[in-house]
Amino acid sequence: MAAMAMSVSGAALAGVDPLTEIQPPQSEWTYNGTQPDHIVEVPSFTVPATGVIDYIDSVIPLEFEEEKWVKAVQFIPGDKRVLHHLLSYVVAEEAAADGVIDEADNDPRREFLEGYAPGKEYATQFPEGTGLRVPVDSAIRMSIHYTSFGQETVDNTKVGLWFYEEDEEPSLDFRTYSVSANGKDRLHIPAGAMNHEMAASHVFEDDILLYGFRAHMHYRGKSMSARVIYPDNSVEDIINVANYNFAWQPTYRIDEPIALPAGSRVVVEGLFDNSEYNLGNPDPTVPAIGGPQSWEEMFIGYFSYTDMPE
Structure with missing residues (x-):
């Protein structure tokens, strides 16, 4: 066993240390290796x-x-x-x-x-x-x-x-629509609740192409998902952020945009954990209400889309 350990160690020493091949970022700006316009x-x-x-x-x-x-x-x-x-x-x-x-x-x-x-x-x-x-x-x-x-x-x-x-200008405006249940009168999470449910929805009145989604809650946010109910009442899941983390709030871009015909309803559903078992909870002994500060709560699903190309 000792001889084998020495052999493996020797092979590692003879090779290239991968850490030496890591190059630090050449710029704080990360788009296409260029400076912003x-x-x-x-x-x-x-x-x-x-x-x-x-x-x-x-x-x-x-x-x-x-x-x-x-x-x-x-x-x-x-x-x-x-x-x-x-x-x-x-x-x-x-x-x-x-x-x-x-x-x-x-x-x-x-x-x-x-x-x-x-x-x-x-x-x-x-x-x-x-x-x-x-x-x-x-x-x-x-x-x-x-x-x-x-x-x-x-x-x-x-x-x-x-x-x-100028000769590359696009034909489609990229837009974002927020679907929420915010406000002190709409968002009230009882003290100690581990799986408090929230939901909100919106009907798109025109044909659109859906490109992405971002979930936003505060410290009690536990999960958020989004689905679409088409005009024919068929349902398709868009995304499930099953383990929401306040410290990680990226925009999730869909590989292939989803075509939503006029009259499609998007539904956002989520869970909050206002219990002592949520280590990030500011105070599990009091109800949480809607508000802009971190110790309050928000419930917003952001949908990124364009009009349907002609």
Whole structure:
């Protein structure tokens, strides 16, 4: 046995150490080995060591002289320890500051660009033939959620945008629709409940192509699934996030887009664990209600789609 161990060890020493072949990233920007065509500098924000921080609503004009089509976007947090999440929208600059952003609300005055959440480390590329249109006189509006962690720090988050060339501009707008059961009057999880059920649905009135889905809950989120009920009442499962983790919230892209005819209903169903057995639960002794802060709860399923190509 000793001789065999020596032989194996000798073979390993004679070979190439695989760790020496690992190359560190050449750039913090991960799309196609290129720098973004435009970098949005999110205004610096000093996050205090303690306390509850209200959502930051930031509007940054995009002073483009011609219409652009975004083909990829990436977020680089200034400090991952405090950036809880960020949602970005393209809005008309003249109406950029109207109202208050509710991420569960599908406000027609804005178009969802993309978001950052724990686990989103790389650039998001829109599917081939699709993109997000940025008209002239637009702005990026962001809803930013910071959380303190016991040490004051400054966040300088950046957003990188890559554009289509003029002769490559797509014909399909990439859109996102949020299906939710948010709000204090709709989301109430009893203290100690291990499998509290929630559901929400939406009917698409036009023919669409469904490209992806993202689940969003907070610390009590346990699982979330989505299915579609077609106009003929047949049912197809879209996705099952069976072990939801607040620290890992990617957008799941479907290998082959699903064609949903007009009148199709998408249904989002999920479970919350508000018990002592959920180690991430802020307080299992009290009911959890809907709200924007992490110790409150949310229930949103984001559907990414385009109109049906002609």
